[in-house]
Amino acid sequence: MENHVRNVVIIGSGCSGHTAALYTARANLRPLVIEGREPGGQLSLTTLVENFPGFPEGIQGPELVENMRKQAARFGAEYKLAHITSADLSARPFRIHIGHEVVHARTLIIASGASARWLGLEHEQQLIGHGVSSCATCDGFFFTGKEVAVVGGGDSAMEEALFLTRFATKVTLIHRRDTFRASKIMLERAQRNEKIHFLTNTVVDDVYDVAAREVTGLKLRNPKTGEVWDFPTNAMFLGIGHVPNTQIFRKQLAMDKDGYLKTTQYVFTRVAGVFACGDVQDRRYRQAITAAGTGCMAALEAEKFLEEHGT
Numbered sequence: 001m002e003n004h005v006r007n008v009v010i011i012g013s014g015c016s017g018h019t020a021a022l023y024t025a026r027a028n029l030r031p032l033v034i035e036g037r038e039p040g041g042q043l044s045l046t047t048l049v050e051n052f053p054g055f056p057e058g059i060q061g062p063e064l065v066e067n068m069r070k071q072a073a074r075f076g077a078e079y080k081l082a083h084i085t086s087a088d089l090s091a092r093p094f095r096i097h098i099g100h101e102v103v104h105a106r107t108l109i110i111a112s113g114a115s116a117r118w119l120g121l122e123h124e125q126q127l128i129g130h131g132v133s134s135c136a137t138c139d140g141f142f143f144t145g146k147e148v149a150v151v152g153g154g155d156s157a158m159e160e161a162l163f164l165t166r167f168a169t170k171v172t173l174i175h176r177r178d179t180f181r182a183s184k185i186m187l188e189r190a191q192r193n194e195k196i197h198f199l200t201n202t203v204v205d206d207v208y209d210v211a212a213r214e215v216t217g218l219k220l221r222n223p224k225t226g227e228v229w230d231f232p233t234n235a236m237f238l239g240i241g242h243v244p245n246t247q248i249f250r251k252q253l254a255m256d257k258d259g260y261l262k263t264t265q266y267v268f269t270r271v272a273g274v275f276a277c278g279d280v281q282d283r284r285y286r287q288a289i290t291a292a293g294t295g296c297m298a299a300l301e302a303e304k305f306l307e308e309h310g311t
Contacts, residue, residue: 005093005104012111014041015288016278018068019295025075040065041113089252107273107302112245114279131215131235136160146234157239158186165195174199267298
């Protein structure tokens with residue numbers, strides 16, 4: 001079996017995974033990248049990216065992440081289009097199950113990211129990147145001088161709404177109840193902002209307009225009265241949180257109450273030789289550049305670990 005043990009296995013193929021692959025490949029460790037259920041991660045759902053250094057005119061999200069993949073592959077990173085079904089981290093080499101196949105790894109870098117929560121509307125997915133977004137920091141600038149809507153009632157929604165007031169002329173926060181689960185301080189900040197308007201006891205039933213390839217409005221409904229009406233807006237931002245892709249590591253790695261991996265010294269998990277990077281352990285920033293940074297850190301630590309414990 002020793003001849004078939006991988007020095008580095010990377011789970012996930014977003015910014016953090018590709019960066020980790022690039023660094024470990026250049027260290028001649030021949031990493032194997034398991035691309036996961038959402039190859040490319042959150043960037044693959046983004047259109048124009050203008051805040052990643054080195055692209056003064058901006059770059060399309062899918063193009064940026066594909067360039068990262070090609071760069072890592074150029075130095076010997078191997079990619080496998082599959083997803084992990086289970087993992088055994090109780091002993092080294094670690095056992096990574098991909099369906100009926102088992103991959104053995106001396107080190108493991110978890111870069112499986114976090115998936116945005118969506119509403120599940122009929123036309124929602126078709127308008128992602130065209131006015132439907134789960135990241136105000138990423139896409140807010142594109143709606144300068146326009147009116148936008150934010151869906152949610154927690155701190156995430158308040159943060160999104162407050163950030164969007166830097167660009168939008170009006171931000172309508174839509175919440176299905178008349179009470180909020182947001183912290184008192186965040187709710188008060190939003191209520192004090194004259195650009196933010198509240199629509200409570202309201203749910204979104206659909207988003208328009210796929211034919212125009214842009215958001216032109218929402219179909220809203222009052223769940224108490226059943227009243228339905230159309231609401232014109234230029235964008236719909238989801239502020240209902242993210243779900244970290246960590247389910248297979250439950251009871252093996254330390255997590256917070258929402259499932260984000262807990263790391264010490266930036267990227268170390270509680271299992272020696274297992275590192276975590278990107279949105280899977282970062283619930284605060286969730287940016288392409290910060291994900292890439294932690295991917296670099298995880299790669300350097302994996303390389304150091306292998307030097308100390310033998311490749």
